[in-house]
Amino acid sequence: MDEMVSIAFDQATVDFPIYNADARSLKQRLIRVATGGQIGANEHGRVVIRALEDLTFTFYDGDRVGLIGHNGAGKSTLLRLLSGVYEPTSGSRKVTGEIASLIDISLGIDPEATGRENIYLRGGLLGLKRKEIDEQIDEITDFSELGDFMDMPLRTYSTGMQLRLAFAVSTIVRPQILLMDEWLSVGDAVFQEKAEKRLNNLVQTTNILVIASHSRELVSRVCNRLIWLEHGRVKMDGAPADVAPHYFGG
Amino acid sequence: MFLKHPYEKNQVMFFDSASIAIADIFAAIRRYNLVGMLGWQDVLQRYRRSTLGPFWLTISMGVMIGTIGAVFSQIFKASLEEFLPFLALGIILWSFSLSLITDGCNGFIAAEGIIKQLPIPLFVHILRLAWRNVLILGHNLIIFPLVLVSVGKPVSWLALISVAGFVLLVINLVWIALFLSVFCARYRDMPQIVGSVLQVFFYLTPIMWMPAMLPERASLFLLDLNPFYHFLEIVRAPLLGQLPSQLNWIVSLGLGVVGWIVVLVFYGRYKCRVAYWL
Numbered sequence: 001m002d003e004m005v006s007i008a009f010d011q012a013t014v015d016f017p018i019y020n021a022d023a024r025s026l027k028q029r030l031i032r033v034a035t036g037g038q039i040g041a042n043e044h045g046r047v048v049i050r051a052l053e054d055l056t057f058t059f060y061d062g063d064r065v066g067l068i069g070h071n072g073a074g075k076s077t078l079l080r081l082l083s084g085v086y087e088p089t090s091g092s093r094k095v096t097g098e099i100a101s102l103i104d105i106s107l108g109i110d111p112e113a114t115g116r117e118n119i120y121l122r123g124g125l126l127g128l129k130r131k132e133i134d135e136q137i138d139e140i141t142d143f144s145e146l147g148d149f150m151d152m153p154l155r156t157y158s159t160g161m162q163l164r165l166a167f168a169v170s171t172i173v174r175p176q177i178l179l180m181d182e183w184l185s186v187g188d189a190v191f192q193e194k195a196e197k198r199l200n201n202l203v204q205t206t207n208i209l210v211i212a213s214h215s216r217e218l219v220s221r222v223c224n225r226l227i228w229l230e231h232g233r234v235k236m237d238g239a240p241a242d243v244a245p246h247y248f249g250g
Numbered sequence: 251m252f253l254k255h256p257y258e259k260n261q262v263m264f265f266d267s268a269s270i271a272i273a274d275i276f277a278a279i280r281r282y283n284l285v286g287m288l289g290w291q292d293v294l295q296r297y298r299r300s301t302l303g304p305f306w307l308t309i310s311m312g313v314m315i316g317t318i319g320a321v322f323s324q325i326f327k328a329s330l331e332e333f334l335p336f337l338a339l340g341i342i343l344w345s346f347s348l349s350l351i352t353d354g355c356n357g358f359i360a361a362e363g364i365i366k367q368l369p370i371p372l373f374v375h376i377l378r379l380a381w382r383n384v385l386i387l388g389h390n391l392i393i394f395p396l397v398l399v400s401v402g403k404p405v406s407w408l409a410l411i412s413v414a415g416f417v418l419l420v421i422n423l424v425w426i427a428l429f430l431s432v433f434c435a436r437y438r439d440m441p442q443i444v445g446s447v448l449q450v451f452f453y454l455t456p457i458m459w460m461p462a463m464l465p466e467r468a469s470l471f472l473l474d475l476n477p478f479y480h481f482l483e484i485v486r487a488p489l490l491g492q493l494p495s496q497l498n499w500i501v502s503l504g505l506g507v508v509g510w511i512v513v514l515v516f517y518g519r520y521k522c523r524v525a526y527w528l
Contacts (some may be wrong), residue, residue: 016526084369087522104367110291112298121291124284125368 005097005176005207007059007082012091014052014077014232038231051077052232054091059208059225066219066240067212068247069229075212078229079103079179082210097207100126100175102184105166111155115146115165118154122169136172143198144168145191160187167195171202178206182213183222216248267518268511274521278373285374289381304389312393315341318458326463331401333460338397339486340457346387347423347481348448353379354427355434355441362528372521376428380420394489408488415484415494418502422481425509432520435527455479477505 038050052074059065067075080086081093083101108125109118119140123133141150144164146157154162163186170184187195203209203222213219219226219240226243228236236243278285297303318341319334326333354376358365361375398405434440455478456464464472473479480501487494 080366085366086525089526099369101368107367108364110295112295113291121287124281124287125364125370130283 003096005061006094007096007177007208007210008092008094009055009057009081009088010092010094012052012055012081012088012093013050014074014081014086015089016049016051018047018049050232052081052088052229055081055234056091057227057234057237059210061207063225064203064209064223065211066223066226067210067229068214068219068226068243069235073229074232075229076103076181077232079181079210079212082177083179095177097176098127099177099179100173101179102170102173103179103181105170105184106162109154109162109166112153114153115144115150115157116141118165119169122166123172126170126173128173132172140168140172143194163187164191171198173202174205176207178203178209180209180211183211183215183218216244220244264515267516268514269518270521271514271518274371274517275373278371278377281371281374282377284370285377285381288374288378289385292378292382293385304386307386308390308393311341311345311390312396315393315397322458326459328460328463331403334401335394335397335403335490336460336486337458338394339489340455340482342387342390342393343419343482343485344452344455344457344478345390346383347419347478348452349386350380350383350423351426351430351448352441352445353383354423354430355444357427357431358435358524358528359431359438365525365528372524373428376424376431379427380424384420405489406491408491408493411488411493412485415488415502418506419481419485421506422502422509425506425513428517429509429513432517432524435524436520451476451478455482457482477501480505 038053039047040050041047055078067078069075077086079101080103081088082095083099083103084095087093105122108121110121113121116137119137120130120133124130144167146161146165149157149161154165157165167184167186184199185192185195209222211219211222223240226236226238226240226247227234228243228247236246293304297306300306302309315334315338319330319337322337323330323333353360357375357379358372364370365372365375430440430444434444454472455476456473461473461479474497480498483498484494484502487498
């Protein structure tokens, strides 16, 4: 019996302790600046950056959520909170479903290893079993169009080629919850077309998508719900048609 | 939740912490494929494009053992046949333990990039460093048969017991590495302190000198109270044709059990803070 895929946050807060900052150099009141989280001091006199504050929302099966906000508003921190990298310092986070994070698709890649070896490395980090990669290795090789370079060390690749490989491997996951930081767009014009198709296929198979973006066109096209973050708090939460005009203007 | 007794709350807290730790550890063990790949990659990375690769470590260790053996056996007036295998095993096993503990201090610090991006069970990073050290030990282990051949000493069936001893040694080293990984992520001075303490233990533990050479009074302090002596003996003694003493087993087993119980609660309690400390 399948449990419904969902993400439920209740008053979730993320406070980063800064150990080598001097609390005495801060002004007494909380500083509000144009970008960034809220800097303050906690009860022990320790400098703390409150990256996210009192987040309360629930994502359901079928939600395509867009995160918008200025630099430093907390979008990436929220993505990491969603993926489980950070536990909230207060409040609760309850996630039901398998998560895959496509935030940094080159993470874990070893430049000295061959393309083929890196596929297994990258795939393993994403949570794929060896057998699953074995079954799809030919498909990945064909898709990335790297030919004989597959058996060459990655350091011999151009940046574009490295990204193609990272993209090809990262998009064979089939998670229930998918997290992205900006839409993945790699390769030259010709490659981009098939990359678009592949990414759309992936997104369609997931139950919940959460994507952070600065692009109005993207969030209006892909998302059915927008969350506007400012200084770590939810400023607006609703349909793109309602939220986008307020944030982007007009 | 209504608690009948204030003491109960602490009990619940300990069990909760331990179960968080156990869940993470089992999740990491299930990712053994990833652990194997990462550990192997760690070893390969150091030695790509070099001809002898990890065997350079083996050669330098072999040279050191040969030199110290030749000189110190004269000083101690011990026979080479007795002293050299003892020395070789001591140095190989100590080097393995030292490396595992020192790597353990940096276990999470070194994996900061991955920990802050991907929600992989944290214990994977500990297993990975244990695995890569076992791989390196495998390379260095070949010194021992070479030494046995050169002094003409045979190996008895007792040597099989050293496998059990080795497993127990690793079980102990892993809880130490796990504890240090968490602790050093928060207190960055600790790796230095650990390094100094281990340096001292190298001289306090019978590696370059044999226990039989000690006067009776010193033996209690340097042997029985020294956990590393017991850890080494359970692996070394069978390979030299002797049985480890009861005390060796009791201390190693006892430290293993107590160490793991304490570390499970500690790890479960502070695991969620590690990503914030890095």
